[in-house]
Amino acid sequence: MKLETLPALTLREKIRAQEITATDCVLAALERIKNIDGKVHAFLTLTREMALERAKEIDGKIRGGQPVGALAGLPIAIKDNICLDGVRTTCASHILENFTPPYTATVVDRVAREDGVVVGKTNMDEFAMGSSTETSYFGPTYNPWDLTRVPGGSSGGSGACVAAGETPLALGSDTGGSVRCPASFCGVVGVKPTYGLVSRYGLIAYANSLEQIGPMGRTVGDCALLLTVISGYDERDATSVNVEARNYLEYLINDISGVRIGMVQQLLGEGTHPAVEKNIHSSAEKLVSLGAKCETVSLPTLRYALPAYYLIAMAEASSNLARYDGLRYGYAAGEEGLMWHDAFSTTRQRGFGAEVRRRIILGTYALSAGYYDKFFLKAVKVANMVRLDFLKAFKTFDVLMAPAMPFPAFKIGERIQDPLALYMSDIATVPVNLAGIPAISVPSGFTDGLPIGLQFMAPPFREDLLLRVAYTFEQNTPHHAVNPPL
Amino acid sequence: MSEEAAKIGLEVHCQLTALKTKLFCGCDADYREKPPNTVVCPACLGLPGALPVLNRRAVDFALMVGLALECEVPKVASFYRKNYYYPDLPKNFQISQYDRAGGIPIGTNGRLKFAAGKEPRTVTIRRIQLEEDPGKLHYAGTIDTSAFTLVDYNRSGVALLEIVTEPELNSPREARFFLQKLRSTLEHLGVSDGSLEGAMRCDANVSVAGGSKIEVKNISSFKEVERALTFEAMRQRDLVKRGGIVKAETRHWDELRRVSVALRTKEEEQDYRYFPEADLALVTIPEHKLEALRKALPELPDARKQRFTRQYQLPEYDAEFLTSDRSLADFFENTAAVYPKAKPIANWLMGDVLQCLYSLDVEISRCKMTPKHLAEMLTLIDQGTVSVKIAKKILWDIFKTGKTPSNIIREKGLVRIVDAEVLEELIGKVFAENEQAVRDALTDEKAVNYLVGKLMEATKGRADPALSNKLIRGRIEKLKGAPG
Numbered sequence: 001m002k003l004e005t006l007p008a009l010t011l012r013e014k015i016r017a018q019e020i021t022a023t024d025c026v027l028a029a030l031e032r033i034k035n036i037d038g039k040v041h042a043f044l045t046l047t048r049e050m051a052l053e054r055a056k057e058i059d060g061k062i063r064g065g066q067p068v069g070a071l072a073g074l075p076i077a078i079k080d081n082i083c084l085d086g087v088r089t090t091c092a093s094h095i096l097e098n099f100t101p102p103y104t105a106t107v108v109d110r111v112a113r114e115d116g117v118v119v120g121k122t123n124m125d126e127f128a129m130g131s132s133t134e135t136s137y138f139g140p141t142y143n144p145w146d147l148t149r150v151p152g153g154s155s156g157g158s159g160a161c162v163a164a165g166e167t168p169l170a171l172g173s174d175t176g177g178s179v180r181c182p183a184s185f186c187g188v189v190g191v192k193p194t195y196g197l198v199s200r201y202g203l204i205a206y207a208n209s210l211e212q213i214g215p216m217g218r219t220v221g222d223c224a225l226l227l228t229v230i231s232g233y234d235e236r237d238a239t240s241v242n243v244e245a246r247n248y249l250e251y252l253i254n255d256i257s258g259v260r261i262g263m264v265q266q267l268l269g270e271g272t273h274p275a276v277e278k279n280i281h282s283s284a285e286k287l288v289s290l291g292a293k294c295e296t297v298s299l300p301t302l303r304y305a306l307p308a309y310y311l312i313a314m315a316e317a318s319s320n321l322a323r324y325d326g327l328r329y330g331y332a333a334g335e336e337g338l339m340w341h342d343a344f345s346t347t348r349q350r351g352f353g354a355e356v357r358r359r360i361i362l363g364t365y366a367l368s369a370g371y372y373d374k375f376f377l378k379a380v381k382v383a384n385m386v387r388l389d390f391l392k393a394f395k396t397f398d399v400l401m402a403p404a405m406p407f408p409a410f411k412i413g414e415r416i417q418d419p420l421a422l423y424m425s426d427i428a429t430v431p432v433n434l435a436g437i438p439a440i441s442v443p444s445g446f447t448d449g450l451p452i453g454l455q456f457m458a459p460p461f462r463e464d465l466l467l468r469v470a471y472t473f474e475q476n477t478p479h480h481a482v483n484p485p486l
Numbered sequence: 487m488s489e490e491a492a493k494i495g496l497e498v499h500c501q502l503t504a505l506k507t508k509l510f511c512g513c514d515a516d517y518r519e520k521p522p523n524t525v526v527c528p529a530c531l532g533l534p535g536a537l538p539v540l541n542r543r544a545v546d547f548a549l550m551v552g553l554a555l556e557c558e559v560p561k562v563a564s565f566y567r568k569n570y571y572y573p574d575l576p577k578n579f580q581i582s583q584y585d586r587a588g589g590i591p592i593g594t595n596g597r598l599k600f601a602a603g604k605e606p607r608t609v610t611i612r613r614i615q616l617e618e619d620p621g622k623l624h625y626a627g628t629i630d631t632s633a634f635t636l637v638d639y640n641r642s643g644v645a646l647l648e649i650v651t652e653p654e655l656n657s658p659r660e661a662r663f664f665l666q667k668l669r670s671t672l673e674h675l676g677v678s679d680g681s682l683e684g685a686m687r688c689d690a691n692v693s694v695a696g697g698s699k700i701e702v703k704n705i706s707s708f709k710e711v712e713r714a715l716t717f718e719a720m721r722q723r724d725l726v727k728r729g730g731i732v733k734a735e736t737r738h739w740d741e742l743r744r745v746s747v748a749l750r751t752k753e754e755e756q757d758y759r760y761f762p763e764a765d766l767a768l769v770t771i772p773e774h775k776l777e778a779l780r781k782a783l784p785e786l787p788d789a790r791k792q793r794f795t796r797q798y799q800l801p802e803y804d805a806e807f808l809t810s811d812r813s814l815a816d817f818f819e820n821t822a823a824v825y826p827k828a829k830p831i832a833n834w835l836m837g838d839v840l841q842c843l844y845s846l847d848v849e850i851s852r853c854k855m856t857p858k859h860l861a862e863m864l865t866l867i868d869q870g871t872v873s874v875k876i877a878k879k880i881l882w883d884i885f886k887t888g889k890t891p892s893n894i895i896r897e898k899g900l901v902r903i904v905d906a907e908v909l910e911e912l913i914g915k916v917f918a919e920n921e922q923a924v925r926d927a928l929t930d931e932k933a934v935n936y937l938v939g940k941l942m943e944a945t946k947g948r949a950d951p952a953l954s955n956k957l958i959r960g961r962i963e964k965l966k967g968a969p970g
Binding site: 081082083089091096099101102103105200201202203204205208209235236237238239315316318319322323324325327328329340341344364367368369372373376377 | 528531532533534535536537538539540567569571573576577578579587588635637757759760761764765766767
């Protein structure tokens with residue numbers, strides 16, 4: 001039995017039943033990483049000793065008949081923009097190359113409390129800015145389905161890690177699609193929770209009004225498990241919402257009779273790869289055959305969503321990344337005799353990659369005197385309208401559907417030279433972040449051996465609907481069981 | 487010299503020193519005298535991934551100030567980011583409030599009544615807003631001569647209330663009175679102790695004769711404010727007199743050289759790129775909360791002044807003076823609680839006590855003399871145990887040692903001599919040592935006083951003046967009457 005192909009829910013049953021030990025599981029993960037990560041490059045840092053120590057502790061508890069947490073013994077990868085006390089956290093940037101946070105993010109605390117075992121930190125686009133993991137200072141991650149292609153981004157490392165069977169679970173972050181895009185390109189499941197459901201304390205900010213930490217796994221059930229552990233009110237995050245805690249495993253229901261699904265018109269058609277378009281339509285047919293009602297729906301403001309997203313995200317980034325000046329931590333240019341502001345500029349010029357600098361400059365511009373109303377404020381107004389469009393659609397539909405990405409994984413180097421072309425790939429994912437609603441990407445097929453991801457979107461705090469529809473789709477299609485050739 | 491009227495506006499930054507923790511994290515708000523960079527956490531250091539969480543009591547304090555300053559309070563207030571780079575600002579932005587671009591500060595359009603000398607004045611408060619304090623920069627010497635700069639983030643994140651006035655103050659002197667009243671108000675509210683170093687800092691806007699507005703920054707204390715404003719007004723008048731034009735700019739007050747220095751022109755004006763702070767929720771201010779705070783407001787200076795005139799029958803001048811400083815007013819009332827006559831207490835406080843405080847450079851809330859000491863001293867004067875003159879000397883000793891008046895009197899043997907027998911004996915000695923003066927005293931009044939003075943000297947001032955006079959004159963009279 002290959003541990004690396006088993007879903008987390010199955011693994012944990014085996015661990016609890018003492019068929020395998022936590023240490024077995026963690027060792028298998030570390031072995032798998034050792035064998036293939038040279039090719040995939042999903043990881044930036046491994047926490048081998050810590051992981052084995054934790055696994056030993058957990059095994060001790062299990063043998064002693066003591067209660068263990070919901071994630072007991074399960075290896076987990078954490079995106080490298082989420083802080084873990086004492087472990088290097090780089091955001092895949094030169095400027096934080098040797099930064100070690102003195103505290104742990106809430107979500108990681110919760111994973112640890114439930115006896116999940118962190119095995120390492122995964123690669124990403126620098127400061128989460130990108131859709132391909134190509135802007136990482138440490139080099140790209142490679143798509144396990146085709147190592148000449150991108151895994152998606154910015155949580156490409158987490159996506160590839162799960163797809164390649166390195167760990168069954170991973171945490172990513174999604175600001176404009178950064179969990180759903182790699183989920184789609186890597187043929188795994190990824191959830192972007194409702195804004196405010198999961199604490200951002202310890203998530204190194206890129207665009208703080210848009211982003212959420214989200215679970216990634218091979219199955220909907222695995223994501224539901226991890227989502228249950230990480231979600232919930234955190235007094236250290238003033239934007240976290242005090243809703244009743246839920247066990248998302250309860251929504252793994254294989255039944256969508258009567259569920260009304262709206263196919264978003266604006267997210268299909270022009271610019272969508274024909275295989276993806278075909279796939280979405282056949283998926284819709286599948287859903288109908290399972291008892292759902294499916295119709296197209298128009299959300300007209302979506303055509304302004306992409307520019308609005310980028311204006312807001314870049315503006316917030318220009319402020320969120322201002323703190324990186326080399327004075328207190330991180331890379332510093334270290335030249336003698338510079339005035340403080342020159343020292344700051346030199347450090348940032350050398351410490352940040354080109355895409356990050358591009359977004360900071362554009363974001364600064366969008367907030368500057370004389371341009372604030374025209375750019376930032378207008379973008380915020382558009383975001384509000386997008387949200388209203390979604391809420392209106394949810395009066396008629398339970399969930400909405402669209403492709404997660406308009407095309408399958410592209411080749412490494414193909415789009416990175418043309419920033420606008422890269423930004424366009426986010427067209428189906430960013431509206432969700434603007435509206436603050438939850439969304440999921442599930443594997444829905446292949447084209448030329450490359451995965452396609454189907455995206456469902458639900459009203460705020462209706463992850464239950466999302467999971468139910470996704471689970472039903474998953475259970476009645478074969479795609480989730482296919483593994484990359486690696 | 488004809489003076490063109492100055493228009494002065496103030497931006498006062500007041501630390502809410504009565505809070506236990508900082509504005510956006512749980513760090514201790516009491517950062518003074520702690521080893522550098524020890525009162526810090528991920529949030530106030532701006533570490534990657536850290537988030538701010540609002541100290542709700544700070545909002546309550548800000549609302550109390552808003553109520554005391556008769557501000558309009560919104561139903562919902564927001565926090566905005568003020569973006570600029572500086573080594574004392576860990577995130578390179580400050581979480582603050584803004585009154586444009588959709589921002590809503592915690593109070594607007596209020597007023598503060600104060601007395602500029604005898605003249606009653608009112609100044610409009612444009613807005614009050616909550617914001618976080620940056621860290622502190624330290625130099626070896628001055629910013630120009632130091633080979634390095636040291637940064638201490640202990641102060642970073644401490645709660646500030648920025649109070650901005652309309653440019654309605656007419657002179658540096660008025661500005662001083664305004665600030666005094668503001669400080670007294672905040673102290674009476676119990677939200678800030680203005681005597682703490684750095685607790686109240688000021689930037690000023692000055693324009694003369696309708697000319698451009700100059701901003702003067704880096705005024706570190708109230709004492710400096712009048713000095714800086716006087717200099718700046720004079721500088722502008724001089725410039726205009728010599729045919730120059732005052733251009734709008736930002737200037738830096740150099741405390742050591744006592745001049746203002748140009749920092750930035752209007753063209754180089756900072757663009758702070760204000761936008762909403764998305765890590766914090768909007769602050770809702772329900773009506774019932776505002777009402778509860780209003781009902782619980784402590785006695786403010788104006789009300790206290792009125793009460794002082796009524797309850798203690800003090801003249802208005804005294805009442806105004808005493809209530810201009812909360813600690814002074816508290817000291818007065820604590821003394822009046824154990825000594826029956828209000829006016830003597832007021833006189834001593836406004837006179838000799840204040841002089842002692844000033845000379846020794848100590849705050850009345852932190853000096854060694856207590857209300858009990860003052861009460862005791864006044865009682866001893868009433869009883870005739872010491873003269874007023876001796877009492878004034880004792881005051882210094884109390885300030886220096888903290889001992890009670892009785893103990894000092896006992897230790898130094900300062901009790902007033904009222905025993906005629908004792909005095910007669912001493913007079914005898916004085917007469918023996920001053921034969922010429924005695925002869926002169928038979929005819930010259932001045933010599934009599936001289937002899938009284940000599941007796942005082944001999945008794946170190948303890949001889950009862952009235953009795954001394956009587957006894958010496960008596961003897962002189964006897965000598966006048968004696969043969970030969």
